[in-house]
Amino acid sequence: MNTDHTDIETRVSRKLMWRIIPFVMLLYFISFLDRVNVGFAAITMNKALGLSPTAFGLGGGLFFIGYFLFEVPSNLILHRVGARIWIARVMVTWGIISAISAFAVGPTSFYVLRFLLGVAEAGFFPGIILYLSLWFPTKQRAVAAAWFMAAAPISVALGSPLSGAIMQLPSVFGLADWQMLYIIEAAPAVVLGFVVLKFLTDKPEQAQWLADDERAWLVARLKAEADAKKGGHGHTASALSALKDMRVLALALIYFGTSAGLYTLGLWAPLMIREFGFTPFQTGLLAGVPSVVAVVAMVLWARHSDRSGERTWHVVIPCALACVGFLLAGNATSALFVVLSLVVVNIGISSAKAPLWAMPSTFLSGAGAAAGIAMINSLGNLGGFVGPFAIGWLKNATGGYTAGLYVVAATLAVSAVVTLMLSRQTRQHAGMAKASHGS
Numbered sequence: 327m328n329t330d331h332t333d334i335e336t337r338v339s340r341k342l343m344w345r346i347i348p349f350v351m352l353l354y355f356i357s358f359l360d361r362v363n364v365g366f367a368a369i370t371m372n373k374a375l376g377l378s379p380t381a382f383g384l385g386g387g388l389f390f391i392g393y394f395l396f397e398v399p400s401n402l403i404l405h406r407v408g409a410r411i412w413i414a415r416v417m418v419t420w421g422i423i424s425a426i427s428a429f430a431v432g433p434t435s436f437y438v439l440r441f442l443l444g445v446a447e448a449g450f451f452p453g454i455i456l457y458l459s460l461w462f463p464t465k466q467r468a469v470a471a472a473w474f475m476a477a478a479p480i481s482v483a484l485g486s487p488l489s490g491a492i493m494q495l496p497s498v499f500g501l502a503d504w505q506m507l508y509i510i511e512a513a514p515a516v517v518l519g520f521v522v523l524k525f526l527t528d529k530p531e532q533a534q535w536l537a538d539d540e541r542a543w544l545v546a547r548l549k550a551e552a553d554a555k556k557g558g559h560g561h562t563a564s565a566l567s568a569l570k571d572m573r574v575l576a577l578a579l580i581y582f583g584t585s586a587g588l589y590t591l592g593l594w595a596p597l598m599i600r601e602f603g604f605t606p607f608q609t610g611l612l613a614g615v616p617s618v619v620a621v622v623a624m625v626l627w628a629r630h631s632d633r634s635g636e637r638t639w640h641v642v643i644p645c646a647l648a649c650v651g652f653l654l655a656g657n658a659t660s661a662l663f664v665v666l667s668l669v670v671v672n673i674g675i676s677s678a679k680a681p682l683w684a685m686p687s688t689f690l691s692g693a694g695a696a697a698g699i700a701m702i703n704s705l706g707n708l709g710g711f712v713g714p715f716a717i718g719w720l721k722n723a724t725g726g727y728t729a730g731l732y733v734v735a736a737t738l739a740v741s742a743v744v745t746l747m748l749s750r751q752t753r754q755h756a757g758m759a760k761a762s763h764g765s
Contacts, residue, residue, distance in 0.1 A: 334543045338536065342461055342544075345535060347473045349525060350454050353417065354477035356514045357450055359485040360424045360443075361389065362592030363511050366489040367504035369596065369606055374502060375432055383718020385436045386593045387711030390585075392444025394711075397704030398697055400449025401456060405696035408528035409457045413450065414519045420446040421515030428501070428508035452703040455683055456696055460529055463547050465632060472628030472680035479617035479624070479676050482592065485511075486617075490610025503606075574698045576748040577685060580641065581706025583741030584682070586713030587648050587675045590734050591616075593714045595668060598727055602661040612665055620672035628680035638749040640681035645742040648674025652735035656728040674738070709737060 364371075364386055372382050404412040423443045430436040454474060462470045492510055493503045501509070527533050530544045600609045631640040651670030658664040690698040717730035 334540060338540045338544050339466060341536060341540065342466075343470070343473075346458070346461060347470060350457070350474050351477040351480070353413070353518060353522070354451070354454065354474060355481045355485075356417075356511075356518060357420070357447065358478045358481040358592075359489075359511055360420060360515060361447075362482070362589070363485070363489050363507055364427075364440075365593045365596040366486070366493055366606065366610065367507050368593075369493060369504070369600060369609075370502065371430075371504040374504070375430060375436055377433055377436065379718040379721040380715075381433050381436075381718070383593070383715040383721075385433070385440045386589075386718075387713075387715040388437055388440040389444040389447075390589075390707045390710040392441040392446075393448045393707050394444075394704045396445050396448035397452065397707075398700040401452050401696045401700030404449055404453045404456065409453060410523060410526040410528050413453060413457075413526065414522040416447060416450045416453070417515045417519035417522060420450075421512045421517075421519065422446075424512035424515065425509050427512075428505035448704075449700065452700045455686075455703070456699050459695060459699075460548070461544075463544075464551055465635075468628045468632045468637075468680045468684040469625070471683045472625050475676070475679045475683070476621045476624055478588070479620040479672060481617075482672075483614040483617035483621070486596070486614035487607060487610035490605070490607035493606040571689075571698065573689060573748065573752070574686070574701055575705070576744055577682065578702045578705035579744050580645075580682060580741045580748070581702055582709035582712075583645060583737035583739075584648070584675050584678050585707050585709030586716075586734050586737040587652065587671060587709075589710035590652075590713040590717055590731075591668065591671060591675075594717050594727070598655075598664060599661060602664075604661070612661065613668075615665055616668040616672035617676075619669050620676035623673045624676035624680060627677040631681040631684070637681045637685055638745055641678050641745045642742045644674040644676075644678035645738045645745065646674070648678070649735045649738040649742070650674075652731045652738065656731035656735070678741075713737070 368377070368382055371377070377385065400412070400416070420443060423439065423446050427436075427439045427443065430439055455471065458470050458474065459467065489507055489511070492507045495503065495506060497503070498506065527535070530536070530541060530548065533541055533544075536544065595613050596609050599612050600606075604612065627640060627644070631637060648671050651667050651672075651674055654670065655664060655667035658667055686695065686699050686702060713734045716733045717727060720730040720733070721727060723729075
């Protein structure tokens, strides 16, 4: 029986990984590309629209204000109507708005379109995280999340030279290079939105691509894990209680630092590298190098976290590493030093994410998981506003990137410290709960 059980588990795990992960990676690849291609568009767009560094940083960050305001409602709708319909809606609307961004005419329209892009995309990332928690048993969740999130650095690695190459294409219909970039890279989102309707399965009970015994095993396994959480003292039973849970707020603060770092890279790295005199295509190649290394590191790190069952230090160490990388980048005096520093930053930020996102599902489920995961992502993603805006504002004030990079480094230091504090508090609560249960 143990052999049969192991055989089913192996077969189900393999099917889940091959059926779900490549497709959601593709979706995130396009999503991330449409978020950060503004960093390459800025090479010529900023002058065309009259954007100062502060204005560009503000507009780039306004995406996350729209994201923040609509994230929780979006994820609760996804929980109610299912991932298939809602993710399709998200992708089609963000693709349309991303394409319309090509027709911004000044700072105000740039601000409005960035905000609307955030509104359109709100719910995508936490929706997929929630979706993975509905399909993957606990011990496989960090690796599944790591592969999904690997699409972000892959998007930078492949998308950076692609964006640079598009910026050097001959003009079509009188469009500027940055306008062509927006339109060309928005089209796949709209197309994939309709593919989602055909390809995604909302829940394991509906998975006709699993054999009957495989489907029964997966449903039973996930139900047993959910029931175990319901019986535990740490269970969050509702959306409202999840939003008030201090653990949710702590995880949001931790994610804030990683988001500040990630989107500082996405929006400002091309401009930082471009200052050394490279063409847009050369800039894209160099900007993609750090992400190639990060993909390998994050998957290996997540696998180690799953096998050991340890999450805290698997978040703390990468956050500290990314902090050091930003400090090094702030003192870089050559293109090589900048790229090497960004390699360190990318490894740290990417490696922290999967263990971090494996934490919420240990105490959240149902509507509580939908609301809690969305809250973590929406509050945490405000780092995506603060980081890029701080870089732009301080560059205007000081004439360089150093001060802004130091600010972002500080947010990652805070992430590391809060992770340790959360772990200590969780152990204390678990000890008290055990003592109370024993008495």
